[in-house]
Every structure is written in structure tokens, then in C-alpha cells.
Amino acid sequence: MSLSGARGLARISQNPRCDLQTAMVIGQVDEIEFYEALTKRQFEGEYGERISARRRGNKFEASLHQNNAAELRRILAPRFGYDPERMYVRNLADEIPDYMTEVHRNRYVRMMRVFADVAGGYEPPSVPHLLIEPQLRLPVSDSRFVYVAPDFAVFEPATKCYVVGEEKSMIVRAGSPDRVDLERTRRQAGAEALALRLLGDQLNLFERVRDRAIFVFSSPFDITPHQPVEEYLHAEVSEIRRALERYRAVSEELQVYGKEDGKKVVARAHQLGINFQNSCLSSCALFYNCKDRVSNTAVVLGDEAKDAFGGTTELEHLYALADGTVEAKSAEEGALAVRLRETAILLGVEDLCSGKG
Amino acid sequence: MGADFDLLSGRLWSRRLGRALPIRSTYSVTPDPPETFGIAFIRVAGEERVQAVACGLIGTRPSVITIYNPLARGAHELAPFARTLDEYLTGYYSREQLPRIWLAHPAAVTVLDLLGYRYQSNRHASDELRMMGQQCRALCEEATFPGQQVLAVASTLLMEHIITGQSAVEDQHLGALLAWINPLKGCDPAIESQRRSLIPAAALLDQARDKQVERLRRLARKCTSSSELESTNSQIRALLEEGVAQEWSLLEEARAAFWQLGLAPAPLRYTSRLMEESRERLRYFVSVGTKPPSRPHSLALRLDTYEYMAALVEERDACCDALVRERMRKAGRVIAVRVESVEQPTPGRNPCRLILTTDQAVLRVRPGTWLKSVDGRIQGWIVALAEGAGGKRRIVFRLLKGVRKGRPRVGQQFDMIDTVTFDLRWRKRAVYKLMRQDEPSVVYHNRLPQSLPRHELPNGLLDLAEGKSWR
Numbered sequence: 089m090s091l092s093g094a095r096g097l098a099r100i101s102q103n104p105r106c107d108l109q110t111a112m113v114i115g116q117v118d119e120i121e122f123y124e125a126l127t128k129r130q131f132e133g134e135y136g137e138r139i140s141a142r143r144r145g146n147k148f149e150a151s152l153h154q155n156n157a158a159e160l161r162r163i164l165a166p167r168f169g170y171d172p173e174r175m176y177v178r179n180l181a182d183e184i185p186d187y188m189t190e191v192h193r194n195r196y197v198r199m200m201r202v203f204a205d206v207a208g209g210y211e212p213p214s215v216p217h218l219l220i221e222p223q224l225r226l227p228v229s230d231s232r233f234v235y236v237a238p239d240f241a242v243f244e245p246a247t248k249c250y251v252v253g254e255e256k257s258m259i260v261r262a263g264s265p266d267r268v269d270l271e272r273t274r275r276q277a278g279a280e281a282l283a284l285r286l287l288g289d290q291l292n293l294f295e296r297v298r299d300r301a302i303f304v305f306s307s308p309f310d311i312t313p314h315q316p317v318e319e320y321l322h323a324e325v326s327e328i329r330r331a332l333e334r335y336r337a338v339s340e341e342l343q344v345y346g347k348e349d350g351k352k353v354v355a356r357a358h359q360l361g362i363n364f365q366n367s368c369l370s371s372c373a374l375f376y377n378c379k380d381r382v383s384n385t386a387v388v389l390g391d392e393a394k395d396a397f398g399g400t401t402e403l404e405h406l407y408a409l410a411d412g413t414v415e416a417k418s419a420e421e422g423a424l425a426v427r428l429r430e431t432a433i434l435l436g437v438e439d440l441c442s443g444k445g
Numbered sequence: 446m447g448a449d450f451d452l453l454s455g456r457l458w459s460r461r462l463g464r465a466l467p468i469r470s471t472y473s474v475t476p477d478p479p480e481t482f483g484i485a486f487i488r489v490a491g492e493e494r495v496q497a498v499a500c501g502l503i504g505t506r507p508s509v510i511t512i513y514n515p516l517a518r519g520a521h522e523l524a525p526f527a528r529t530l531d532e533y534l535t536g537y538y539s540r541e542q543l544p545r546i547w548l549a550h551p552a553a554v555t556v557l558d559l560l561g562y563r564y565q566s567n568r569h570a571s572d573e574l575r576m577m578g579q580q581c582r583a584l585c586e587e588a589t590f591p592g593q594q595v596l597a598v599a600s601t602l603l604m605e606h607i608i609t610g611q612s613a614v615e616d617q618h619l620g621a622l623l624a625w626i627n628p629l630k631g632c633d634p635a636i637e638s639q640r641r642s643l644i645p646a647a648a649l650l651d652q653a654r655d656k657q658v659e660r661l662r663r664l665a666r667k668c669t670s671s672s673e674l675e676s677t678n679s680q681i682r683a684l685l686e687e688g689v690a691q692e693w694s695l696l697e698e699a700r701a702a703f704w705q706l707g708l709a710p711a712p713l714r715y716t717s718r719l720m721e722e723s724r725e726r727l728r729y730f731v732s733v734g735t736k737p738p739s740r741p742h743s744l745a746l747r748l749d750t751y752e753y754m755a756a757l758v759e760e761r762d763a764c765c766d767a768l769v770r771e772r773m774r775k776a777g778r779v780i781a782v783r784v785e786s787v788e789q790p791t792p793g794r795n796p797c798r799l800i801l802t803t804d805q806a807v808l809r810v811r812p813g814t815w816l817k818s819v820d821g822r823i824q825g826w827i828v829a830l831a832e833g834a835g836g837k838r839r840i841v842f843r844l845l846k847g848v849r850k851g852r853p854r855v856g857q858q859f860d861m862i863d864t865v866t867f868d869l870r871w872r873k874r875a876v877y878k879l880m881r882q883d884e885p886s887v888v889y890h891n892r893l894p895q896s897l898p899r900h901e902l903p904n905g906l907l908d909l910a911e912g913k914s915w916r
Contacts, residue, residue, distance in 0.1 A: 141491025
């Protein structure tokens, strides 16, 4: 799974306090290689997308983009009041294929030109109604950028500006796809919306760019698209801003600036701080490694336990408090000890406390 | 520190003990009928299409169906599953009994729901498959109601009844959860749970098998001779059968672990209503269909039913499950009271007021809250709450049920609970019927009615607004 671009920023935004993950994203290291270098063990779990899921995703996008994006035009046109047959489409992936950084830069230059036209008051058909794989970027230092590429951007007549869009092959049931998948997609789109906003700011389009995105998901029947959904992403955009700040801070602190510093990240991995939390289970290959690092503290019991007992409180200390073998240092600790004993009695495991308290 | 804190500290004790701990003293579902049906699926990741099904009565050898090419348009391979499910459900309807179907985890419910969604009104599918679609949708719709007694989802049920020494997100993996319920001797359940979580428990093949199946499917497309194709297909079948057998044994293990928790069954007087509601709903969904409610009146009725069912479940738990009751007490919803005095001018007649005291620190009640005793003999509502002597709280309680025979004596102590259920659905249904006839624009058309100038308001309404009249 790639840690570059919007996906990497989405990962940081999920857990901005984890320096280890932020460094992994900055160095764009291979997560499995990183795990094996860090633990000196082979990675046993499941990692990355299944072949069938990747195939479906590619097929879904291809079906939307084929024949001059006929399917995408068909579902987007009514929402924006266009005639699908008269929509002007530019596919930047066809114009400049491949995925090298140089390619990103060239695509971005073309994107800038389109936006300059928009800022100059041009409207479709002088500028495209629909841009496929437009290129945007987010600054992480004075001279470095993270390139992000939405699946499409569509010109909205009401705001006279583009809105970014994401195509995902996940199935919509009862009006919405799976909650966890949707959260990741929204964060990814948040990074793209922020990048569009920054581009708009450069060209004085402040009021015309909004924090929102159009999502095109799949219906339960094959790969036919569901009705597009427009969502506001204020929270996600603000979290991505925070993730960018964290990116810059960690990058400066570790003197790690990009893929070329990947080895530096691996070498310093043991010294980097972690922030173990529930969401790590579904997103990070290092989950069990980090769990081992915190296995004797309350955080191993989940985020709620971290809030209730304190993240760094050792389990042994909690047991000792309940046993009465350790003096409570504060009134709160005293109350905690009483509650722990009460729960033990309620659950019928009072034998586990020696009852000296 | 409320009731949730008890569950968190339960995790702490479970970790110290090295095994899961029960957090209920009674089962939330009624015992399985003699014939219990089970379904295990293997789906294609991302596509959510079924590629293998194991189904049949639990305790017997399941029938296994494998689909070589799940992305093909034809669905005739699913016909045996449709027949088996229909046979089971029809048998139970004809005997006027409630069926019970076990699934391993919520991922299996999603697959079942999608099967229903795809086939229930598919004109290209056979009648048999359409019926299967309708039945699958009916089961999944029923699963959304609190306290339903038809669909038993093993991992959800286990998480409702036990607590483990790992985090709640790790509990969502059924294999990892079972490692804490049946810990191996001399093995740390945390380590065993980690080992078991490497094998997917979400209606998927493990990654190695999945890659092999994908490779074989690509090969099958290129096969030139029928013998070559047959050999490739039999390899695919073998891999899918292994995968679905693994899911089936996980389901059986989870079900056995659930019933081996050894909790008491909830008394029939609390569960019979839930069973009856489940049976009626399932019959309705299968015969009429499960179009999701979308109009205001049908949505309102659905929400009322959810609310009523949730209240019934809460009442059952508060009345017959000691562990749940203790957690509700900590949340201030169950109150231990002492009768200080009884004010009843005419013995055995209304009005009757009880003066109750409690020294419970947390109370989530206020004047107007309905309370009843755990045995249901007395019921009424709170008239006033006040601070009493010695830090106690004084409750003035208007007794409405139990005025004659069940009236408590002075000095008597007992628990009062705030789960008093009223089934007002029949009355609300009449209101919704009128609402549907009138179609008020504020409800049905998402726009407010024209505002009327004040002088045009009917007099009665003005009086009411100014508090002059209750007409």
C-alpha cells in the first residue's frame, strides 16, 4: 500500500502524534520492509489490497473513464446542469502518462494554466467541464511538495470553480458505503480539497473554492456507479492541515525530507515515539510491534482505557492499587482503587485482589 | 466513572485472569430450537460476491456450494442454497415456530444482505433465487431490530456477553475473541489471540489461498481443453471448500463457546413478547417484502418499533440480569429505595403516595419519571425529589399500580427501575394514518407552511398560546 500523496497524509491525520508513522510517510518506506528491518522478523499478517479488490477498483475507474469519460459525464451532468454530450473533458493521465515526479510537475503546470483561465473569468467550454486525474500539490517545506491527484475535478457553474472528486468501487448500501472505508476516503479527499484551495488562493479565487468533494461509489450491481454524493469536508481539511504541520515538524526534527532519506528513517526507527491507538489495527503494519512496546500499560486495553486509567499507567500499578499493596497518591487514585475492587467483586473475581486496601 | 468504567476495569481483570469474563448473568437470546440453521460464506474481496457457501443444520455435515466464476452473470449455482434455506424457513412458518439462523460475524450478515438485495427483484433470476433474495433481505431487516430472536451473529452475541483482556477493536475478530473464551492451557491468550487474528474471520479466504484461486481463475480462462478446465476448476473447488470449511468450523466453535458460557436463560415472561414480535415481523417481511421505509409515516412507525423493542430489551435486562442491573444502578437508572412513609387517605384506594429515601450517589431521574419495582408489582411516577437528612435523597412517589394488594410496607427496601414500557404503536398508527391523509407540507414536502398574520389566528389557538385556555 502506498504511503505517498494523499493516502500518506490521510494516515498521518489519523494519528498525528505518532512520529514513527509520520517518518515512514515522509521517507516513503515500504511498510513490510520497514517492519522486517525493525523487528528482525518476517511479517506474517495480511497486508495491502487483495488482487480482486484492486482489480475491481481499476475496472471501476476504467469504466468511468472510457469513451471520453462517458459514464462519468452521464452521472455528473444532471447534478451540474450540463448536457453530457456537450461536456468538454481533458484527461491529464492520457496527456502525460506515467507516474514519475517529473510527470506530476508537468501535469501540475497544465493544471495551473487551466486555473489561470478560470481566474481570468473563462468558463466551459473555454475551460474543461471535467478534468480527469488533475494534479495538485501541498507544500511541506519552502521547496518540497506532496503531489496529490484526485480522480477528477468538475467545473461547478454556481461557484465558477472546480470541485474535486473521488471514485471508489466500494458498494453503497442504505445510501452509504462501509463507515471505515468512507472515513479513509473522506480524509483522502480532504487532502485534495485543501490542495485545490491552496491553488485557488494563489490565483485569488478565495471565495470560490470550498472544502468539499464529489464521491462516486459503486452500486451493489456489478461496477455501475451509484448516484454521486457531495460532501462537505471541513473537519477532514482541518485535520489534513494539522497533519501537514506535523509532517513539517517531524521532517525538520529528523532531517528527513523524502524518499531518498528512507534508510535514515529505518536506522532511527527505535528512537521514534509512537502513539498506539485503536485505529492502528486496521491501518498500520506495525500494530503488533507497537502493541508489544506498550503491552504493560493501560493503553493496550484500548483508547477508552487510555482515557480512563491514563495512557502511561502500568497495569501492574493498577493491580497493586486494587490489591492495596501500593498507597494511592491522590484522592482520584484512591477512588479508582475502590472502583476496581468493586468491579472485581461484581464480576466474581475478588480473589484476584488480595483485599488489603 | 460510570457503568462503562466497569466494563473497562473488567478488561483489566480479564487480562490478569487470562480468560474472558461474563458481563451478563443471563442470555440475551432464547435457547436454540432443536433444529438450528447455520450459514458460512466466502466472498470475493472488494466485489462482495459469494464464491462459496456452507449451510445446513448445525451439528450435521453442511452442504457446500462453490462457484468457479462468481463474476459471471449466471447464478444457478446458488439454487441448492436457496432450496435449503427455503425448506428450513418454510418448515418453521408452517409449525408457527420461530426459526434460528447462526452466522459467524457481521461480515456474513453483509454478504447475506447483498445476496438479498441483488436477487429479491431480479427479473433475470429464477423464482427460487428471487424467493431466496426475499428471505435473505427479510432476515437482515429483522436483524436491525433490538432484541430480535431469529438471526444470531456469533461475534456480536459473544461481545454482548463477555469481556476480554484485549481492546474492543481486537475483539471484533472472532478467532481472536475465542482465544480468550477457551484459552489453551499454558498459553497466554493475548499471544494466541494475536496468532489467530492472522487468519481472516470476515468471510474471506486467507491471502495465500486467495492468490492461488485468482491465479487458477486466470488459468481457467486460457484453458483450451475441457479436461484442463475441469482440473483447474477442481483445484479452485478444493481451495474454496477448505476456506468455507474453516468458516463453518469457526461458526460452530463460536456457537458452542456461547452456549458453554453457562448463563441462565431469561425468564419466559420477558422473552415471549420479543419472540412473538420477531415471528410476526419475519412473517410480514417474507410475505410482503422489505422495502425500506422512506415516507415520513412509515419511518416514524419504524422508529417507534425500534424504540419499543429497545425498551423491552432494557426492561428484560434490568429485571432479570443482576450484572446489567448493577451497571444500570451505577448509571443512576436503578435505584435502591427504602419506604419511609405511605400517604393513603382511604386504605386500598387511590390516591396513594410513598415517601421513599435513597443514599445512592448517582440518580438519573427527575419529577415525572416513571418507575417500577423489579418484580413489576408496583408502578408509578416521581412527584418530587429533595435532599433529605444525612445526605439521603427523598423521593415523593405517586403509586398507580399496586395501590391495594402490592402496596409496600413502611421500612421495606427494594429496587426501582426506570424501564417502564408502554406499547403505544397502535395509537400512533392511527395518528400516522391521519397524517398521511392530510400530508402536511411541513412533514411531507420539506417546506414550511405560509405564516399567518397574528389577527387571523383562530381565537382558541391564541388563548392557548397565552395560557388562557386549555381547550
